[in-house]
Structures are given as C-alpha cells and as structure tokens.
Amino acid sequence: MPDASPLLSTAQIKDVVAGLMPVLEAELVGLVGIPSVAVEGFPDEPLFAAHEMIVGLLTDAGVDEVEDLLIPGKTAPVIRACVPGPVGAPTVLLYSHYDVVPADDVELWDSPPFEADKRDGALYGRGTADSKANIIAMIGALRVFGGRPPVTVKFVIEGQEEFGSPFDTYPPEAPELFAADAMIIADVGSVRPGSPTLTVALRGSAQVVVELTTLGTDKHNGLYGGAAPDARLALIRALATLHDESGDVAVEGLLREPWAGSTYTEEEFRTLAEVREGLPLLGSGGIGERIWSGPAITVTGIDAPPVDGAVNAVASSARAVINLRVHPRQPAAQAQAALVRHLQALRPFGLELTVTAGETGDGFAAAQGGPGFDAALSALSQAWDAPAGLMAGGGSIPIVMALDTAVPGAEKLLFGATDGYANIHGPNERVLLDELEKAVVAKAVFFQEYARTFDARTPEADTAEGSK
Ligand SMILES: [Zn+2]
Structure with a gap:
C-alpha cells in the first residue's frame, strides 16, 4: 500500500495546478484533435486512438493498473483503473467519457471542430467541454499528488456515452467493480462561469x-x-x-415543486435558449421549477x-x-x-x-448532506473562491442511474469543468481554461477533505501517513 503524499494547503494545490496547466492544456488539445465519434456509421479508429491516449496519460500520471472492462455486447472500450490510497482511506470513483457527438454543422463553427483552437482564454472544439476537459481534470487532480492521492481513486472512463451502449445498464450486473464510498460523475459543469455548482438532480x-x-x-x-x-x-x-x-x-x-437551488436568471435563460427579442417564455414560476423540478x-x-x-x-x-x-x-x-x-x-x-x-x-435525485456532499461543496467553494450552488440537469445521464442502482450507498457527486454556456453538442463548443483549472483544484481539494472525514471516523487510519 503506497503512502499518500503529504497534505497540501488549498493555496499549495492552486499553485501546483497552475504549474500543471500548460501540460493539461496541451493534452486536452491532443485529445480534442482525435474525432472520437461513437455514433454508428463513424469509423472506430479514432475511438481507439482516444482510448490509447487516455491510457497513456493515466500511466504517465502514475497509475499502475489500467485495464479495459470487458462487457457483453459491442461498445467502445471502457477504461478501468485504480490507484490505491492509504490504508483506511475512502474510495472515490471518477466517471467520464471520451466519445463525442458528431460535428456535421462545420459551416457554423468559427474554427475546425476537431482542431482545438484557443481564443480569449477558451479552447474551442468538439468534446472540449463534453467531456474531454473532465477527463483531463480527473487526471490533473491525480498529478497534484504525484500519483499518490489521499483517497483510493477508481477511474471509469467509457467511450460510448453519446450513443446507446450496453455499458449504460451494466454496472448493476457487476456492482463490485464499481464499489466506492463516493462517485464524481464528471459529465456536467457549473451553471455559469465563476459560479461553482453541484448538480443534484436530473429529470427523468x-x-x-x-x-x-x-x-x-x-x-x-x-x-x-x-x-x-x-x-x-x-x-x-x-x-x-x-x-x-x-x-x-x-x-x-x-x-x-419549486426549485430551491441555483438557477439561471430569466435573462440568462433567454440568452442560452436564443429566444427571439420580446417574446414570452412558456409557463409560470421560477426558471428552475420550469426546467428542472x-x-x-x-x-x-x-x-x-x-x-x-x-x-x-x-x-x-x-x-x-x-x-x-x-x-x-x-x-x-x-x-x-x-x-x-x-x-x-x-x-x-x-x-x-x-x-x-x-x-x-428515471430521473435522479442525489442524497444530500453526507460527508461527500459536504466535502464537494467545500472543495468547489475553495477552488472558485465563491459559494457553491446546487442545480439540476435537464438531460438524463443513464449511467448515473445504473451506478446508483449498482452502488446505492455511494454518494453521487456531479460536477465538472464546463459551464452552462459551453454549447455542448452545438457549434463552437468550448471550455474555459480558467474553469478547467478550478475544476482540477476542486477535485484535488475534495480528495483531501473527503479523506479527512474518514480519518475522523476510522481511528485505525491514524497509522497511515498523511492522515493527520
Ligand atoms: Zn457528456
């Protein structure tokens, strides 16, 4: 069992991540350059190339055990990797996906969709936000600790999220593979740049x-x-x-029901939905109630x-x-x-x-108020230097329900590097590099905070180095 690296202050984590950013950005550019479209009729080679690149990145980040999860039915390879933490440390499963939707509307893009283009602090390209930035953020968080995180980290990175895959319903058939105390489902982002957000519900x-x-x-x-x-x-x-x-x-x-968490203002919603000037919106009540609850x-x-x-x-x-x-x-x-x-x-x-x-x-409503939930809100607030809010997602993510059924006791924490303005699945999809940096910080801070709550509950863990 390897020792965890010594505990870092949030300021130290921010410094380390700032130093990592040029490399993380270059890796994201490389990953976005691979048109890993999982939709039927598109070639498989780019999917395998993206898979290969991520396996390489994980290995470089110090992960010894990387394997493909073999499941019945045809699907792009699901990467499974585990990095053991100190004795008694909790297990955190990190989920994301490396496939993307097609970009057939090339004429609507200001730069070629599969050549990441940096403009005004953002990286534009198909998959920058959904969800390759999230993969880079996960691996970046591991790098913060030199590959020796304060929690056991399990990676599950699939390659066919955007196009129905047998993996969508697989986890309940082999729950032991997904056993964890908490899961970070990184296929989402914040409500808007500068406002860190935990997604706690998805409509059915x-x-x-x-x-x-x-x-x-x-x-x-x-x-x-x-x-x-x-x-x-x-x-x-x-x-x-x-x-x-x-x-x-x-x-x-x-x-x-009324929506109690963060939500878009009516003005923001109008901008995001591209509602024509002067037209009424449908329905009554808050925007959150209309689109989420x-x-x-x-x-x-x-x-x-x-x-x-x-x-x-x-x-x-x-x-x-x-x-x-x-x-x-x-x-x-x-x-x-x-x-x-x-x-x-x-x-x-x-x-x-x-x-x-x-x-x-079915939709999904996350359990709130557990140690993972508290640690995630704290980590998000520290990373962004702004209070974290709660929101819901309009779209369903089938794997969230499957993971919830497989491991009901694990807290599901949905947050990531993107934001409501990322234009995922649309032209000029982008991720803000500053938001990506903060997402890496948030995950690293989360690992430490979450590990600490387990130290408090498990006296034996005091023997593990780095648990003071
Ligand atoms: Zn996605």
Whole structure:
C-alpha cells in the first residue's frame, strides 16, 4: 500500500495546478484533435486512438493498473483503473467519457471542430467541454499528488456515452467493480462561469406515441372536408390540451415543486435558449421549477405532409410522438401513465385515440448532506473562491442511474469543468481554461477533505501517513 503524499494547503494545490496547466492544456488539445465519434456509421479508429491516449496519460500520471472492462455486447472500450490510497482511506470513483457527438454543422463553427483552437482564454472544439476537459481534470487532480492521492481513486472512463451502449445498464450486473464510498460523475459543469455548482438532480424522461385512423384513405377535402372526420385536426386538438393558456403542463398527476437551488436568471435563460427579442417564455414560476423540478411536454415528432407539395385532402390517419420530462423524484413510468391516461380520456370531435407508452428513463435525485456532499461543496467553494450552488440537469445521464442502482450507498457527486454556456453538442463548443483549472483544484481539494472525514471516523487510519 503506497503512502499518500503529504497534505497540501488549498493555496499549495492552486499553485501546483497552475504549474500543471500548460501540460493539461496541451493534452486536452491532443485529445480534442482525435474525432472520437461513437455514433454508428463513424469509423472506430479514432475511438481507439482516444482510448490509447487516455491510457497513456493515466500511466504517465502514475497509475499502475489500467485495464479495459470487458462487457457483453459491442461498445467502445471502457477504461478501468485504480490507484490505491492509504490504508483506511475512502474510495472515490471518477466517471467520464471520451466519445463525442458528431460535428456535421462545420459551416457554423468559427474554427475546425476537431482542431482545438484557443481564443480569449477558451479552447474551442468538439468534446472540449463534453467531456474531454473532465477527463483531463480527473487526471490533473491525480498529478497534484504525484500519483499518490489521499483517497483510493477508481477511474471509469467509457467511450460510448453519446450513443446507446450496453455499458449504460451494466454496472448493476457487476456492482463490485464499481464499489466506492463516493462517485464524481464528471459529465456536467457549473451553471455559469465563476459560479461553482453541484448538480443534484436530473429529470427523468418518457416517450408516448398517440395516433388515430378515421378513414379508409385520405379523401379530397373539396368533396369530403367539413364532415369527414379529419384525423390530423383531431390529433392537433388533442395535443393542444397538454398545456394551459400560459404554457404550463396541464396533465394531472405530474409532480412539480419549486426549485430551491441555483438557477439561471430569466435573462440568462433567454440568452442560452436564443429566444427571439420580446417574446414570452412558456409557463409560470421560477426558471428552475420550469426546467428542472417541474414536468415538460414536447411534441418531438408528428407525421404530416410538408407544406411544399401538400395536396388538398382530409387526413385519414395521424400520429405524434411526445417526450415528457419528469420531476427527478417521480418514477418515469408513473408520470408516463398519467400522460397516457390524459390522452386516453380525450375525445377530440368525439374520436378515440390510440396511445402507446414508449421508453422511460428515471430521473435522479442525489442524497444530500453526507460527508461527500459536504466535502464537494467545500472543495468547489475553495477552488472558485465563491459559494457553491446546487442545480439540476435537464438531460438524463443513464449511467448515473445504473451506478446508483449498482452502488446505492455511494454518494453521487456531479460536477465538472464546463459551464452552462459551453454549447455542448452545438457549434463552437468550448471550455474555459480558467474553469478547467478550478475544476482540477476542486477535485484535488475534495480528495483531501473527503479523506479527512474518514480519518475522523476510522481511528485505525491514524497509522497511515498523511492522515493527520
Ligand atoms: Zn457528456
């Protein structure tokens, strides 16, 4: 069992990280230069190249045991590595992913997406923020301690997060591989630059398809329109019942609560969503309640002829797919059932709808107030010299639920190097180097603070060096 390096003050950690930044930046530039797109139809070679580079970085940072996790089904290799800490030290699992979404909208980028470009203190490129900066931050935190961290560190870095992978549901099948006291899920970031944020909730998601058929075939609307039951009109009428006049969801049985943590101001939200000047937003209540702790219903697809080339006919059938976003603590299936009930009870023009429940994904609500939670808030505040806030994420991260099921006792801590303005999955994705630096500091400070809480609880650990 190796000794941990001696305890460092936060100021010392900041100095060390500042000294590491040129190297970390160069490594991030190298990693972003590898177009590791995991989406089907893209070549596998870049994924393996990114994997290879990360294995090399881990080895350079002093990790002896690096291996690929072999799981059933086809997926990009999942890197598993472990760095033992001092005797009695807690185990912290660090998760992130090295794959990226494609950047097919090259014309919208100000610099080539797969050549990291440094402008105004930021590094632009696909994957800079989601999530290669987070991988670099994890490895940077290990380097702070010369590869001998005050906690046992387990790395789990996968390569197929953006495109459904069998790994999404794997952890509960081999929970011992993921056993940890705390997990840092580094696939997120802060609400905005300068405001360190812990993500404590993720909304769930459910799909519902609604359809109806009213005629044998489409009929000329000059001859039949006015009396023939129009499937498309009936569907539109049904969809219009999902929201009230102000745009709040009008379906019974969906959990909604005020959001108590940090949130975007209305102005910030308008900027981020690129809402056209002078237009109202949907719904009522705080932005956090509308986008995180309340339901949202979006009609994401509807079968209808395009306007150009439309023929004059009454529609014989119509179909729409609805995506429901669910309060983090409401089971997605329960919320889905509420939406199905609402649609089944409708009779637009007296017509019955066929409603089919599709996929669901439960949301996530982190346990708060444990030693990991406290240490994370403290570390974030120290790294940024600003009080840390709590926020939720709009998108679901399936692996969080799988890890939570596999190791329910481990505190899940979601924070990272990026921020709400990073434009992940969009053109000109970027990470601010200053935020990356602070994220490295936060992880290193977290390791020490978290180790200390275990020292206090485990008297035997006093024998381990560096635990005073
Ligand atoms: Zn991601």
